[in-house]
Amino acid sequence: MALAWQDSLFGEDPAEGAGALDLHALQRRPLDERSWLDVARGWVPDHADLLDELVRTAPWRQRERRVWDADVLEPRLVAVWGADELDRLPPILRGARELLGERYGVEFDSALANLYRDGRDGVAWHGDTVRKRLPETVVVTIGLGERRRFLLRPGAAGPPAVRLDSGGGDLVVMGGRCQHEWQHTVPKDARAGTRLSVTMRHSRPLPARR
Ligand SMILES: O=C(O)CCC(=O)C(=O)O
Ligand SMILES: [Fe+2]
Structure with a gap:
């Protein structure tokens, strides 16, 4: 797969990644009384190498979606x-x-990766389907490659209320009722380069306290 991206485009900050996989770097950002984000910038070191490895080795698939009465290609590749x-x-x-x-x-018992090859790829507003099975969820996202806008809004309509940039090894964790009562999106962006996200999900309920 040939992708046009360069390490130097990521605007790497040498200070980032100093606390590799350091959970103390996580910062809690409440969205409301029931939903929250935990964020750690540059959490995964050498994210460009990891992106490369996943581009080469992950089991990528091009999925289709039924939109009205046509099958359209999803604007990204996914691996599960x-x-x-x-x-x-x-x-x-x-x-x-x-x-x-x-x-x-x-236990995070499944992982799903998204490959946004360029700015024409994205993911529309949605809540993750794990919400249909569990009253509260924790969904982990690790962003690799170029940072892209990651937006959240309360409910299922209206403008974004929260903007994060995710990429560059950033960890973003959505928790509580975030999948039920909020939506998130990575919008298309004509200027964007390659970004890859790895998400991890759980299928069993969370413990009462965490
Ligand atoms: O790429 C991202 O950061 C988000 C991906 C996402 O929302 C999903 O896979 O459900
Ligand atoms: Fe999602």
């Missing part, structure tokens, strides 16, 4: 690792899964 495939993740992501599982008291 089920519960019995997680040992195929690159070591740094296996480490992140362990650490975050301990931190939030839950």
Whole structure:
């Protein structure tokens, strides 16, 4: 797969990544009484190498979506690792899964990666489907490559209320009722370069306290 991106385009800050996979770097940002974000910038070191490795080795698929009466290609590639495939993740992501599982008291038992090849790729406003099975969720996202806008809004309509930039090894965790009562999107952006996100999800309920 040929992708036009360069390390130097990521605007790498040498200070970033100093606290590699350091959970103390997580900062809680409440969205409302029931929903929150935890954010750590530059959490995964060498994110450009990890992006490269995943571009080469992840089981990418091009999915289609039914829109009205036409099948359209999703504007991104996706790769999924089920519960019995997680040992195929690159070591740094296996480490992140362990650490975050301990931190939030839950087993992250699937992973899904999105490859935004360029600015024409994106993901529309949505809440993750895990909300249909669980009253509260923790969804982990690790952004690699170029930072892109990651927007959130309360409810299912209206303008964004929160803007984050995610990429560059950033960790963004959406928790509480965020998938039920908020939506998120990575909008298309004509100027954007390649970005890859790795998300981790759990299928069992969270413990009462975490
Ligand atoms: O790429 C991202 O940061 C978000 C991806 C996402 O929302 C999803 O996979 O459900
Ligand atoms: Fe999502």
